[in-house]
Amino acid sequence: MKEKFKPLFEAYTFNNGTTAKNRLAIAPLTHWSADSDGHATSAELAYLKARAHGFGLFISAAMAVSREGIAFTGQPAAYRDVDEDSMAKRAAVMKREGALAIAQLQHGGAAALTTLNGGVAFAPSLLDDQEIDTLGTKLKVKTEALTEEGIQKVIHDFAYATELAIRAGFDGIELHGANGYLLQQFFSAKTNRRTDDWGGTLEKRMRLPLAVTDAVMEVRKRMNRPDFIIGYRLTPEEPGENGLTMDDTLTLIDALADKGVQYIHMSLHGFYNKARRGAGTGVPRLQLAKERLEGRGVALIGVGGLRTPDMALEAYNSHMADFVAIGLGVLVNPNFVTLIETGKENKARKIPNIFRDAAYHQLPEPMWDQMMTFVPKGALRFATIVGKLLGWK
Template structure:
């Protein structure tokens, strides 16, 4: 390994005392390959573990916490105790690579797919209409309470399945994000209105997850939260609202915040100094007390090192690991010049890419570089 890349493999210790063996993280990747009932398949285990070597930790594809939260074909489930045996195989397979295993837990809200959920009954903070047709209905108070409890139960199942932590998915327009957004949350009760009321649901989920963890763990357990810092809509989330969210999360004893971005060095658009990157602004807001994971278009070893040198302690990788599962291994072995940057269709089998993900990649040309 070249000396300049050694920092990428330095250990990192979270606030709760858990250490990982490096600064690079497998980002949660939607693989479309769990069984139809949400239980874990051999395909997804093979896909994820092939990309786990020399990474500090792996964050799994998001697992739905209730049946009506399912947002993808082939999405894993953590909604039932029957899911635990498969999740246990997934966790132990990742850990066998010397890597920590983090289960991302999720509810799709208005992005749930009608044909995948009971009675096609899509729910959201508020009624949602598209082209004059209602596509999601507002949750009742009782249903909100049930979903909060379902996140707690999901955390309990993650502990029982042997994971090293959970990440609450509060980003990318899913349910927690929808509740905090002034664009998607039009409620006027205790769950909507001003920033504080719109924060009530995501904070209640964090508290419930912490309770689910604390009741069942026998050793330190990592708790993270993923967020998207800005929305394009008006009214929508700007950096100002995100600072309010971050300030609230800083009081909750989290181990990290995972900042969901398409470009890790993207600059702020609204609500903060537009000459600074979002990661820079959030680093200033969090200080050293709440570590950040940055993600977005980190392709090369130099990209990862640049992010680290900008003060981002943990860097998540996704698309490049799809293209080259040995990305981190090659950097550690000093072979970073051998990292592949394009998937070769003629060598399809070597990548261990699930058929569902392969089909999506082919249908979305340019998302992942491919050639014949």
């Protein structure tokens, strides 16, 4: 390993005493590869195994905390006793080489797949043709507003999923409060139009995310697992008049830090993306969050476009995050950390080899198909040219 990469391999001890062996994390990546019951398939486990080496944190694909919260086909399930066995298989593979295995827990809310849950999507408010942005995909949705009973069920579902994660051997959970899913829908005035105790003011819009955080922390306490990590993923800003601003997000970060979460994970398309609305306009969002968390003992995970080891190192050396999460980089390079360890980091690819197939990339077929769908045609043409120049076949 080259000397310059050693900072990435420094251990980090969270505020609950649990230690990650280094500052590299695998970002939560949707793989569309669980079976129709949400249970692990051999292709999914092989994909996880191929990427388990060397990382400090391995965050799972989003796991549905209820049937009505399922957001995509092939999504892992974490809401029934029968799900524990598959969860345990995933955890064992993810942590087999020393990474801390983190189960990301999610409810799709308005973005849930109505074809899988009886034709109904539940959201903070009645949304008629509201546009929901989930990871850049804009969905037109119609929903039913959650009742008080429904909200309490959501809280219970996240808590029960956390219990399953503990029983299955995970080292922590990450609450998915980003990318336009239910927790973000409650937090945002764009999608939360309630006038009761769960909406209206910023404090009331934060109530569900914080109630869910309290509930999962209570599970950790009840099961006597103070070492169990609880993280929260959030989207810092939204476009539009009523969309989230950095002011809103920093207020939520304050509240989560006060509750003693172990980390905040900011969902970004670009690691250095700057704030556009509210506090710190023109300043990198991660920098604003890092400054807000200074001295509070809460780790910050940064992500966004870090496709190669050198890009990961540059991001970490910016001091805007305690961990750098790798997404596309680890999809294209299953041996991402090995390349660093063996001094071959220059061999890391930035784009998939479109002349090969899913098996070559050690990816499940559904994941490869989706990957190709998301790659812009211009990028594919560029990849074709590059591939020919490099002699890919």
